[in-house]
Structures are given as structure tokens and as C-alpha cells.
């Protein structure tokens with residue numbers, strides 16, 4: 001048994017929108033987190049653990065549940081911060097050529113290891129991931145995540161049209177690959193399979209129908225895709241699928257809209273789409289740094305809820321793997337629409353909220369006995385500027401909000417996955 005002492009913060013219930021009262025958060029300063037030998041949280045207590053328990057005292061550091069990034073692309077680290085394009089140009093100019101390299105198994109394996117270690121070095125312990133169209137890229141994701149004990153959801157990307165040579169599959173070959181991957185990896189350890197449609201334009205109606213049939217045959221499978229990110233994209237989908245009422249309707253008709261569907265972006269949806277989204281139990285992965293960087297638009301959080309909303313970096317469209325930087329951008333996106341995102345809503349969305357949206361609240365997202373010991377230790381400040389800001393904070397919300405807005409991966413001291421330290425900052 002091991003025990004870690006720190007200032008514990010988590011969110012057992014959904015905070016009220018706009019409410020900054022301390023009662024919206026669960027704040028347990030100078031508490032011990034006791035870990036069992038199976039990588040789970042055994043207990044949380046104020047009094048000292050019994051003799052013989054290995055102890056680490058991090059009093060004065062913030063301990064949060066590991067972050068959950070619900071939409072991120074493992075092969076896209078090399079195309080982050082690419083200049084001068086919007087979504088469709090960005091895909092053709094930067095992303096597709098880069099993803100083609102992952103047909104080489106060694107490139108995919110090396111790139112995946114780099115990607116997962118980078119997630120850990122940013123405080124993210126669970127992720128919903130797009131690899132590439134190549135089967136080996138999904139194999140690499142599951143194998144490398146297993147090696148690190150991480151919770152991942154992912155699947156081979158489906159795309160059988162409107163993509164360059166080396167980056168297209170076909171319906172029958174893709175189905176075979178999916179079935180094989182599902183059998184080998186879905187529900188194995190902390191891996192789950194997501195039927196992964198890149199987006200409607202790169203799959204034929206036949207491939208979308210195949211993807212929907214896979215979901216129907218096994219309701220424990222996830223589904224991930226992009227929807228209504230950019231206006232040119234929405235117009236293109238309307239041309240390609242003239243019978244569909246909307247972009248979202250393309251997925252609904254194919255059987256791809258269900259309670260395990262993770263839809264990235266969801267900016268250009270109308271009221272009927274949003275009602276349908278809610279009724280289906282699907283949720284939106286909001287990607288603020290990507291939406292700002294690519295100029296895609298401003299996500300209307302208030303109009304989209306009560307459908308669930310989770311938070312995502314969308315690297316490489318997104319500009320940072322840091323969920324903390326992502327939350328600061330999410331605040332900005334709401335501020336531009338006259339809304340105020342509290343630190344409580346923001347942090348809930350990246351932890352317990354995402355876990356609930358993914359039906360994984362029994363495993364991740366909070367600091368409770370029985371859940372996996374996936375957590376991170378953060379410094380409140382790393383220099384005189386944010387230290388001064390912290391000293392001025394009057395309330396807990398002010399302190400946490402200032403931290404959320406000013407912090408980044410430099411503030412991360414350590415990341416633990418399943419009770420094991422998987423990242424430790426080199427310098428104190």
C-alpha cells in the first residue's frame with residue numbers, strides 16, 4: 001500500500017453553470033490518498049496512514065484526477081502549428097501527407113510512444129484517440145497504452161474516398177480490420193474500441209452503413225467522428241448527402257448516433273440537431289484551441305447542453321496537448337459569446353463530466369475509493385508572476401481559476417496511472 005498527501009480537488013456532481021461558490025467543488029486540503037496494490041484508490045483520509053505504508057507528502061500541491069482528452073489525433077504532433085489554412089485545406093496540405101507515413105509500422109509505433117508519453121507529460125491519463133487509416137496504427141495505440149496502463153478508446157480510421165493514395169481503405173477490407181481489432185483489443189485491459197469514421201466526406205455511404213452495422217452488432221463499442229466543424233465542410237456534406245436533413249443526420253441515418261458516440265466540434269448545429277443529439281445520448285467533444293486556431297467558429301455550449309459536453313485538445317488542429325491551456329481557451333470561447341465558464345464547470349468537464357459522458361465513471365474522473373488511481377500533482381505556481389497572483393486570491397474559486405488560466409504543463413510535478421508514477425518532472 002502507498003499513500004500520497006496533497007490538496008485534493010474533484011467534482012462528484014455537475015457544477016451549476018456560472019456558479020463560483022466553493023460548495024460546487026469537493027476540496028480536501030492536506031488529505032491522504034491511499035492506493036491499493038491493484039492500482040485503485042483504497043481510501044481518502046485526513047489522519048495519517050498506518051505504519052508500514054510508503055508515504056509521499058506533497059502538502060501544498062494540487063492533486064486532481066487525471067485529465068480525459070476526448071478527441072485527439074496520435075499521428076498529428078508533427079503538423080501542430082501549421083500556418084495559414086482552414087480545415088479542408090489544412091487536411092490536404094499538412095495532415096494527410098503526414099498521416100501517410102504511418103503505413104510504416106515502425107513509424108507508427110515510435111510516433112504512438114512519443115504521443116502517449118506526451119499526454120502523460122501534460123497530465124492526461126485517458127484519451128479518445130484517432131490514429132490513422134492503417135490497422136497497425138490502432139495496434140500500436142492499444143499496445144503502447146497497455147504498456148503504460150492508460151485508459152484509451154480508439155480505432156482504425158475509416159476513409160474510403162476523398163483522401164490521397166496510401167490513406168484510403170475499402171469497405172470490405174476495413175470491416176475485416178475492424179472486426180479483427182475489436183476481437184483482439186475491445187475490453188482487453190483498459191482498451192476500448194471506437195468505430196472511427198474520420199468525417200462524412202471521406203466515407204462512402206456504403207462504408208458509413210458498414211460502420212453503423214458494427215455499432216448495432218455490439219452496443220458496447222464506441223463511435224467517434226467529427227461533425228459541423230467548419231462552414232465549408234458543412235456545405236460539402238450537404239452536397240455529398242443531399243437526402244440528409246443535416247450533417248448530423250448523415251450519421252443518424254447510418255446508425256452512428258448513439259450513447260457511446262463522441263462527436264468532435266459540433267459548432268454549426270441547429271436546434272433540431274441539438275435536440276437529436278441529446279435524445280441519442282451522444283456527446284460533443286469541444287475543442288477550443290483547434291476551433292480558434294483554424295478559425296472554425298465559436299462553440300455554443302449553452303445551446304448544446306443539456307447534451308453532454310466534454311473537453312478535447314484536437315491536436316494537431318489544436319495548439320497544445322495541455323488540458324489546462326485548453327480550458328483557458330474554452331473560457332475565451334465562451335467570453336466571446338457573453339458567457340462565463342467557471343473553473344468548476346471547466347475542470348468537471350475534463351474529469352468526472354467526461355467520465356460520465358463515456359460511461360466510465362466507475363473507473364476514472366474522480367478521487368473516490370474503488371476508482372483507478374489515475375491522478376496528477378500540480379504546482380500552484382512556477383514563477384514570481386503567478387505566485388503573486390496566487391497570493392492575491394481571496395476565494396478557492398479565484399485561486400483555481402487563476403491557476404487554470406495561467407498554468408500549463410510546466411506546473412505538472414507528476415502523473416500517476418493505475419497507482420504507478422508514469423511521469424515525473426525532472427526539476428523541482
Ligand SMILES: [Zn+2]
Nearest residue numbers: 071226264314
Ligand atoms: Zn479532430
